[in-house]
Amino acid sequence: MRILGVDIGGTMMKFGITDEQGIIEQYREYPTESKKGGPYIVQKVINLISNFTDFDAIGISTAGQVNQKDGSILYANENIPHYTGMKLKAILEEHFQVPVKVENDVNAAALGENYFGKGSKYDDFLFLTYGTGIGGAIVMASKIYHGQAGIAGKFGHMITHPNGILCNCGNKGCYEAYASTTALMKKAQNVDAKYIDGKIIFEAYRHSDEKIGSIIDDWVEEIALGLVSLIHIFNPPAVIIGGGIMEQAILIEKISTRVKYLIMDSFRHVEIQKATLGNKAGLLGAASLHLK
Template sequence: MRIVVADIGGTTIKVAIVNEEGVLTQYTEYDTESKKGGAYLVQKLMNILKGFLPFEAIGISTAGQVDTKTGTITYANDNIPAYTGMKLQELLEKAFHVPVKVENDVNAAALGELHYGAGKEQTAFLCLTYGTGVGGAIIMDSKLYRGANGVAAEFGHIIVHPNGRNCNCGLKGCYEQYASTTALIRQVQAVDSSYQNGRQVFEALKQENKKIESVLSQWMDEIVLGLVSLIHCFNPSVIIVGGGVMEQSQVVEEITRRVRKQVIHSFSNVTIKQAVLGNRAGLLGAASLHIRHDG
């Protein structure tokens, strides 16, 4: 089966072809132009997909909450205006006359890691991605756990600091306001406004910048605060962490060390693993929705 897959984010649309063995080819990235809104984005996506014809199925990984039964975007923040309510599956099936599956991006990334990456030998794990916010997914018995309304694992909105920082969701003190890469950069800029991204932060560490080291240490404490609560709730054997900043092995190693010091002893056998698929995770996860995985 020739499956065309797209991973829709606030900045880029990643598109590729995936076969039934999970081999990914023709990988291409496009500017989302997200501020032009949901309708523009969907039309742009359709135009892009035409360039990948012929294909027998479409898999979509997308930002926002998704009703996977209908492939409708049930909630999206202002990063993509007027995306909420978009009937993505219906629109794409009418345009291309092939089966379409739509999944939330973090769920899709977790499925990618389950079938092709760091979770390949696992049947149950938690997956968290640290970026603009903090995304989450739960794998149980080799399947996504979706919850009553299909939107389980909003780990970024665990309250870690009651009456703390305002969050875009309307609450205060959410985990992602302290543990996301966005939060890290905000805290670093309070020390030195010249830093614009995580890559610059880690370059500063190589120069033994003590002020930046201190901020990074505080940020890792915030990550651990959320992880310890999740470990005590779920008792997972494995947690897979992703996002650009988690590609730094020393960060994952230090987080693991701090977690082991803070969890109750009977929970301390948890393993924290780096996601390994990078930009391919959501694409492969979207493709897996059309592929039978036996055993």
């Protein structure tokens, strides 16, 4: 079976045809131009898919909340205007006359890891991505647990600091307000405006910058505190962590060490693993929707 995987992100969209082994052919990337809105993006996706031939199905990974019943966009924030309500599955099936499946981007990335990556040896695991915010997915029996409304896994919005920092969601003290990459950047830039990305921060850390070392240690503590709560709730065999910042090899070790120190003894079997598929996880996960 040949499946066209499409990953619609806020900045870039990715396309590629993959087989059942996850070997990607004809991989291409294009700017999303998200501010032009949902109708523009959907027409752009149609135009770009038309450049591909010889595929049996389409799998879509997309930003926003997805209605699992009809493959429409249940909710998308202002980053993609007028995307909420787009009947993505119906539009693409009508146009291309092949089966189409649609999944949220973080859920798709978790499925990519489960089918082709680090999660392939687990039937159950939690998946988190640390970036602008914190995305989450719950994998049970190698399937996404969606919850009653189809939007389970909003780990970034569990409250870790009551009455704390105001989050973009409107609540105070959310996990992502303290443990996202954005939160790390804000703290680092309070020390020095030159710390504009993770690479610069960790370069300073490797050169024993004490102020940055303290900031990173505090940030790791915030990450670990959230993970401990999730591990105590779900009791998973593994937690798989993704996001560009997690490419820093020392981070997984530091997070794992801190989590193992904080959790109850009976939960210490849990493995903290780094995601392995990088920016192709969503595309591969979208394709796997037709393989499961």
